[in-house]
Amino acid sequence: MNKLWVFGDSFSATNKKNNLENWRAQYKNWKGYTPLVWGDFLSLKIQHKLNNCAIGGIDNYTLFESIIDVIDTINENDIVIVGWSSALRFRLIDKNGGFTTIRPNDHNLDNKPFTRASLTNPIQFNDISINTINELVINRDNILFQYEVNRFIKIINLCLINKCRVIHWSPFIIQNKSMDIIKIDCLEYLEKIVDETNGYIKDNHYSENGHRVLSEYFYDLITKN
Amino acid sequence: MNKLWIFGDNASAIFGKTKERRFKYYKEYRNGIFPKTWSELLSKELGYDLRNMAVSGQSNYDIFDMFCKCIDQIQKDDIVIIGWGYVQRFRLVDKSTNSFVTIRQNQLKPERIDNPSLLNGVNIDVINSILNNRSNSEWINEVYNWESVMNLLSKLIRFKVVYWTFDSTLNKPHYISTNDFRIDLIKQGAEDITLETNGKLIDDNFGERGHLIQFNYFLNHIHNG
Numbered sequence: 001m002n003k004l005w006v007f008g009d010s011f012s013a014t015n016k017k018n019n020l021e022n023w024r025a026q027y028k029n030w031k032g033y034t035p036l037v038w039g040d041f042l043s044l045k046i047q048h049k050l051n052n053c054a055i056g057g058i059d060n061y062t063l064f065e066s067i068i069d070v071i072d073t074i075n076e077n078d079i080v081i082v083g084w085s086s087a088l089r090f091r092l093i094d095k096n097g098g099f100t101t102i103r104p105n106d107h108n109l110d111n112k113p114f115t116r117a118s119l120t121n122p123i124q125f126n127d128i129s130i131n132t133i134n135e136l137v138i139n140r141d142n143i144l145f146q147y148e149v150n151r152f153i154k155i156i157n158l159c160l161i162n163k164c165r166v167i168h169w170s171p172f173i174i175q176n177k178s179m180d181i182i183k184i185d186c187l188e189y190l191e192k193i194v195d196e197t198n199g200y201i202k203d204n205h206y207s208e209n210g211h212r213v214l215s216e217y218f219y220d221l222i223t224k225n
Numbered sequence: 226m227n228k229l230w231i232f233g234d235n236a237s238a239i240f241g242k243t244k245e246r247r248f249k250y251y252k253e254y255r256n257g258i259f260p261k262t263w264s265e266l267l268s269k270e271l272g273y274d275l276r277n278m279a280v281s282g283q284s285n286y287d288i289f290d291m292f293c294k295c296i297d298q299i300q301k302d303d304i305v306i307i308g309w310g311y312v313q314r315f316r317l318v319d320k321s322t323n324s325f326v327t328i329r330q331n332q333l334k335p336e337r338i339d340n341p342s343l344l345n346g347v348n349i350d351v352i353n354s355i356l357n358n359r360s361n362s363e364w365i366n367e368v369y370n371w372e373s374v375m376n377l378l379s380k381l382i383r384f385k386v387v388y389w390t391f392d393s394t395l396n397k398p399h400y401i402s403t404n405d406f407r408i409d410l411i412k413q414g415a416e417d418i419t420l421e422t423n424g425k426l427i428d429d430n431f432g433e434r435g436h437l438i439q440f441n442y443f444l445n446h447i448h449n450g
Contacts, residue, residue: 061367068374093361128358132351139347142318144325148286151293158296159377 004048005074006039007067008083010205011171012054014039021056023203027193030201035208039081041215046222048079059089059101064152071156076163079222082156084170084179087145088137094125104137146178153180167221182221190214229273230299230384231264232292233308235430236391237279239265247418247428254422260433263440264306270444273304284314284327289371301383304447307375309368309390313359317347330356365395387447401446413438 006012015024015034028034043050053066063085074080086103094100153168160166168181173188190210193203206214231237240248240259252259268275276298278291288309299305311329319326372388379386389402396404403409411417414434421432431439 065367065370068370071374072377092355092358093363097361097363099363125358127354129350129354131348132354135347135351136317136355139317139320142320142323144318144323148290151290155293155296155374155378159374159381 002048003075003078004039004043004046004050005070005078005080006050006052006054006083007063007080008054009058009063009085009171010054010056012037012039012052012081012083013056014052014054016040023193023201023205024056026201027197027203027207030197031208036211037208038206038211038215038218041212042081042218045215045219046079054083057101057103058085059091059103060085060087060149060152061091062099062101064156067156071159074160074164078164080156080160080164080166081218082153082166082168084149084153084168084172084176084181086172086175087149087179088140088175090136090140092125092128100125102133102137143178146176149176150178150180165222167218184214184217186213186217226272226274228276228300228303229264229268229271230295230303230305231275231277231279231308232288232295232305233279234283234288234310235279235281236310237264237277237306237308238262238281239277239279242277243281247426250426251418251422251428251432254426260436263431263436263443266436266440267443267447270440271304271447279308282327282329283310284316284329285309285312285368285371286316287325287327289368292375296378299382299384303384305375305379305384305386306443307372307386307388309388309392309395311392312364312368312395313356315355315359328352328356362394368395369397389443401443410435410438410442413442415439 010021010024014037015028020028037052039050039052039054042048051070053070055062055066058066063082067080067082088104089101091099091101156168157166168179169184170176170179170181171187173183190213191207192210193201193205193207196207196209239262241252248259262277264275264277264279267273276295278295280287280291283291288307292305292307314327314329316325316327318324375386388397388400389406390396390400391402391407393404393406396402396406407415410431415438416432416434418426418428418430418432421434
């Protein structure tokens with residue numbers, strides 16, 4: 001059976017795991033069952049076995065590595081969909097000696113400086129001040145870091161060019177304008193969790209219905225070539 | 226004609242290709258003629274057309290980036306030599322030139338870091354804490370991950386790829402370099418510019434004899450597979 005490979009961040013990651021982020025657990029509770037994400041819908045529709053390798057909160061360096069790790073197991077006629085994260089994100093070594101992604105929550109860096117509260121867990125790094133994080137995030141707010149991702153895209157495409165269909169997109173469409181990805185116009189209109197729950201869960205990830213609509217977009221893209 | 230592709234930092238770059246002030250003095254010392262570097266000697270000996278893409282002072286991010294830029298020009302039976310730099314180096318955007326600038330340990334004196342043309346006023350504490358974070362061995366795996374995708378492309382396109390480094394923390398058994406490569410070459414008679422000029426110029430880049438020894442070492446390893 002052919003496979004559907006999904007790589008990306010929280011906008012692509014599955015709800016079918018034990019250790020869920022708070023917003024995901026709340027949403028699952030609110031729904032009363034495990035809601036499906038776009039990868040689930042799409043794999044059912046195209047009858048491909050789903051390999052969802054997306055990781056919530058990931059940066060593009062780690063994302064690229066997650067593809068490299070499995071790239072030689074991707075087979076002919078599989079489908080690969082990569083949802084690139086924000087180019088502002090980067091990674092540092094944490095106190096446990098492993099990589100942790102730094103995620104700025106705020107898009108408007110000039111008006112609202114990056115705050116300690118938006119760090120995943122500010123005490124997990126050795127000798128890294130909030131000022132360091134701020135300066136690096138501001139420095140990364142540059143088109144060159146999107147071009148860096150374009151090189152990753154080029155390499156992935158070259159590795160898979162004669163094998164299978166590869167689609168690159170990003171949920172961070174405003175930040176990642178210069179990436180070589182398909183621009184999905186409907187993204188901003190997709191229903192979000194905060195919309196579906198009438199503000200009960202204040203979270204801007206896609207609702208199950210939003211995921212279903214996104215899966216239909218990908219289905220059209222694949223079937224209409 | 227097959228091509229010899231060189232990617233790396235100053236240890237791989239051709240003299241005079243970049244406008245580094247220190248090489249101006251070296252050229253003057255040598256009466257206006259730079260010596261041949263190891264890559265020039267190697268391409269001539271092998272009968273390969275040289276494509277030296279190495280740039281002085283680059284980080285491994287730049288080196289991988291350059292490889293990605295050139296990959297669609299690399300062909301079957303070409304030879305690719307990757308000379309990784311020190312893992313601790315990283316890059317930031319210099320917004321005055323809108324280009325990347327490499328951050329290296331020992332390179333940044335306070336008076337230089339205040340120079341906005343170099344780093345847009347990024348604080349020295351920021352630089353030091355990132356350099357400190359990058360001394361963790363986990364960063365080495367980032368380079369090995371790039372290598373696995375480069376190796377895959379080498380198989381697909383059928384070019385030969387060879388790795389080497391002066392960074393003993395990065396060196397691996399599959400590299401053609403030894404663990405203390407620089408020291409080992411010096412033991413074989415290699416000289417840096419400081420030694421070659423009897424201390425008249427202070428520069429730890431290899432001079433004429435250094436490049437000749439390194440060329441012979443590489444030729445021997447490439448001939449012996």
